[in-house]
Amino acid sequence: MSAKTVAICRYGAGNVRSVELAFTRLGAELIDDVEAADLAVLPGVGAARTAMNGLRDRGLVEVLRARTKPTLGICLGLQLALEESEEDGGVRGLGLVPGRAVRIEAERVPRIGWAYVDDVAYWFAHSYAAESPAVTATSEGIAAIVEHGAFTGVQFHPEKSGPAGQRFLEQCLSRA
Amino acid sequence: MPLPRLIPCLDVADGRVVKGVNFENLRDVGDPVELGAAYSDAGADELVFLDITATLDKRAAAVATAARVAEHVTIPFTFGGGIRTVDDACAVLEAGADKVSVNSAALARPELIEELAGALGSQAVVVAIDSAADQVFSHAGTRAEARDTLAWAKECEERGAGELLVTSIDRDGTRSGYDTELLASIGDAVRLPVIASGGAGTTQHVADALDVASAALLASILHEDPQRLVSLRGELKELGVCLR
Numbered sequence: 001m002s003a004k005t006v007a008i009c010r011y012g013a014g015n016v017r018s019v020e021l022a023f024t025r026l027g028a029e030l031i032d033d034v035e036a037a038d039l040a041v042l043p044g045v046g047a048a049r050t051a052m053n054g055l056r057d058r059g060l061v062e063v064l065r066a067r068t069k070p071t072l073g074i075c076l077g078l079q080l081a082l083e084e085s086e087e088d089g090g091v092r093g094l095g096l097v098p099g100r101a102v103r104i105e106a107e108r109v110p111r112i113g114w115a116y117v118d119d120v121a122y123w124f125a126h127s128y129a130a131e132s133p134a135v136t137a138t139s140e141g142i143a144a145i146v147e148h149g150a151f152t153g154v155q156f157h158p159e160k161s162g163p164a165g166q167r168f169l170e171q172c173l174s175r176a
Numbered sequence: 177m178p179l180p181r182l183i184p185c186l187d188v189a190d191g192r193v194v195k196g197v198n199f200e201n202l203r204d205v206g207d208p209v210e211l212g213a214a215y216s217d218a219g220a221d222e223l224v225f226l227d228i229t230a231t232l233d234k235r236a237a238a239v240a241t242a243a244r245v246a247e248h249v250t251i252p253f254t255f256g257g258g259i260r261t262v263d264d265a266c267a268v269l270e271a272g273a274d275k276v277s278v279n280s281a282a283l284a285r286p287e288l289i290e291e292l293a294g295a296l297g298s299q300a301v302v303v304a305i306d307s308a309a310d311q312v313f314s315h316a317g318t319r320a321e322a323r324d325t326l327a328w329a330k331e332c333e334e335r336g337a338g339e340l341l342v343t344s345i346d347r348d349g350t351r352s353g354y355d356t357e358l359l360a361s362i363g364d365a366v367r368l369p370v371i372a373s374g375g376a377g378t379t380q381h382v383a384d385a386l387d388v389a390s391a392a393l394l395a396s397i398l399h400e401d402p403q404r405l406v407s408l409r410g411e412l413k414e415l416g417v418c419l420r
Contacts, residue, residue: 013266013269013270013295013296014269014270014296014297014300015246015269015270015272015273015274015300016270017243017246017270017271017272018246018250018272018274021246021272022250044297045296045297046295046296046297047293047294047297050294050295076297106177107177107367108177108367108368108369108390109367109368110298110299110338110339110368110369111178112178112299112338112339112369112390113177113178113179113180113181113221113369113390113391114178114179114181114221114420115178121179121420123221123251123252124178125252125274125299125300125338126299127298127299140177140178157252157274160250160251160252160274161250161251162216162250162251163250165250166250
């Protein structure tokens with residue numbers, strides 16, 4: 001079987017390199033064509049408004065909406081997939097998933113560090129989180145995973161969550 | 177609340193991890209990738225690399241080191257030292273770092289914090305605060321800034337910082353314990369996570385810091401030995417600290 005193809009959406013400044021490295025370690029073939037890839041990845045970089053503008057400028061909004069093959073959103077990438085976000089005074093999202101991103105009510109914000117999703121610890125770094133009927137797993141009462149059609153979104157950073165994160169990405173890739 | 181974090185701090189000069197007193201008599205203690213990976217395997221929650229390279233092109237040195245670390249280390253890491261502009265920060269994050277830490281540059285021009293948060297998100301922006309007698313110091317703790325520590329901490333939060341890395345200059349290197357009073361008062365003044373730094377000598381000191389702060393920076397207490405982190409984690413768990 002040939003390697004699965006993965007396209008990582010580039011739309012702003014941030015650490016996309018770690019996502020690339022993680023999929024490279026898993027033997028995926030990285031390509032630029034978001035439309036054709038077996039798995040599209042919407043990484044989390046920057047803040048909501050500039051990120052949406054970045055997606056629009058690169059023509060990625062329609063491409064992501066039209067995808068029927070799996071798409072994985074990470075952190076802000078999950079939040080952008082919702083219908084809207086409270087961040088930056090309100091930003092319209094991609095609408096791939098019903099719901100909205102709201103500011104979290106944690107003791108410390110941003111919520112940074114390792115927290116359990118079921119019984120596995122992943123690394124989180126966020127100030128907003130999904131409020132959505134598509135939430136399928138939570139961490140300390142905060143949305144950790146949303147699944148809707150071909151879209152899976154994770155609030156944590158699997159690419160920065162050591163071996164546990166690598167296993168999570170491996171599952172995403174094998175389902176793609 | 178996420179779990180309390182243990183964060184080994186590695187000083188880097190010209191691409192090597194170094195150890196020295198007050199940036200003098202630097203001794204080479206290893207490769208940042210090898211040491212970083214070993215700390216990751218030993219249970220580190222994150223890593224901090226503090227670049228003290230003396231050469232002019234600090235950015236190139238930082239980017240090269242960050243890129244090498246990201247190839248082999250799959251836990252989050254922060255890069256500090258010589259970050260003065262959004263471009264500097266973007267270059268380091270694009271190489272694979274997750275956060276940047278700024279100190280003197282933010283004191284010289286506080287708008288830098290807003291610019292970094294706008295471009296990278298607050299979660300990627302750590303402001304390091306070096307404090308002595310409730311006053312802020314810049315330039316590796318050598319220059320008094322005539323700024324009240326608590327007021328500066330609040331200003332950093334308002335400007336969009338994501339975390340505060342608070343070093344007590346009085347305690348740094350003394351092994352007499354973190355300044356828990358200072359950490360608690362900053363923790364009360366802001367809602368940001370606070371990373372405790374400076375003064376760790378014993379396991380109990382680290383446990384005490386994690387009572388009042390979200391994370392503890394570990395430097396000389398580890399003696400550049402990842403195995404020490406393994407034993408420290410075990411001792412902290414015995415003291416009832418809930419670690420990953």
